[in-house]
Amino acid sequence: xxxxxxxxxTFMQEIPVPADVADLMTQxxxxxxxxxxxxxxxxxxTKRLIVRDAQGITGKKVEIYxxxxxxxxxxxxxxxxxxxxxxxEIELWTRAGxxxxxxxxxxxxxxxxxxxxxxxxx
Numbered sequence: 001x002x003x004x005x006x007x008x009x010t011f012m013q014e015i016p017v018p019a020d021v022a023d024l025m026t027q028x029x030x031x032x033x034x035x036x037x038x039x040x041x042x043x044x045x046t047k048r049l050i051v052r053d054a055q056g057i058t059g060k061k062v063e064i065y066x067x068x069x070x071x072x073x074x075x076x077x078x079x080x081x082x083x084x085x086x087x088x089e090i091e092l093w094t095r096a097g098x099x100x101x102x103x104x105x106x107x108x109x110x111x112x113x114x115x116x117x118x119x120x121x122x
Contacts, residue, residue, distance in 0.1 A: 006097035007065070009051055011035040011042055013106030018043070024050055024064065033115055035107060044115050069119040071095050077113045079103070090116065 017031040021043050025031070032044045040052040040062065048068045055061040071094045079088035088103035090112055103109045 006099060008100040008102065009042060009053075010038050010102040010104055011107050011112065012037065012104035014108075014111065015041065021050065021052075024066075033111075035112075044119060049119070067092075067094065067099070069122075072116070072120050075116050075120070077109055079109050092116070 013036050015034050015036045017034040018041055021031055021034070021041075025045060026047070029045050029047045032046060034041055034043045037051065037053070039054040042049060042051040048066055051065040051067070053063045053065070055063055072092050073095065074093040076091045077088070078091075088107075088109040090101040090103060090109065092099040092101070101112070103112060
């Protein structure tokens with residue numbers, strides 16, 4: 001099924017959770033895992049996926065996306081069957097639209113798949 005994405009992100013590799021993400025969390029929300037993106041980071045928390053995207057030349061302006069897990073209706077993963085596949089993708093279908101996550105060669109797609117399953121099915 002071919003659909004147009006409302007946005008696309010690239011998760012390059014898993015990283016330690018950035019310390020300043022605590023400022024974005026609500027009471028009782030804790031970080032679970034983080035990934036380097038092209039310009040910033042994406043953090044899985046106990047309640048949502050937070051994707052920060054630095055803007056402009058200096059990167060001082062930051063756009064923040066917040067995707068509550070309860071809004072994810074379905075997801076799929078696609079890879080060539082290798083653990084670290086340069087063409088791997090995760091797609092999320094949400095009530096707001098369709099989101100594509102490109103998986104960089106430093107990221108384990110099965111780890112992402114299991115994080116999304118944990119988040120959506122809990």
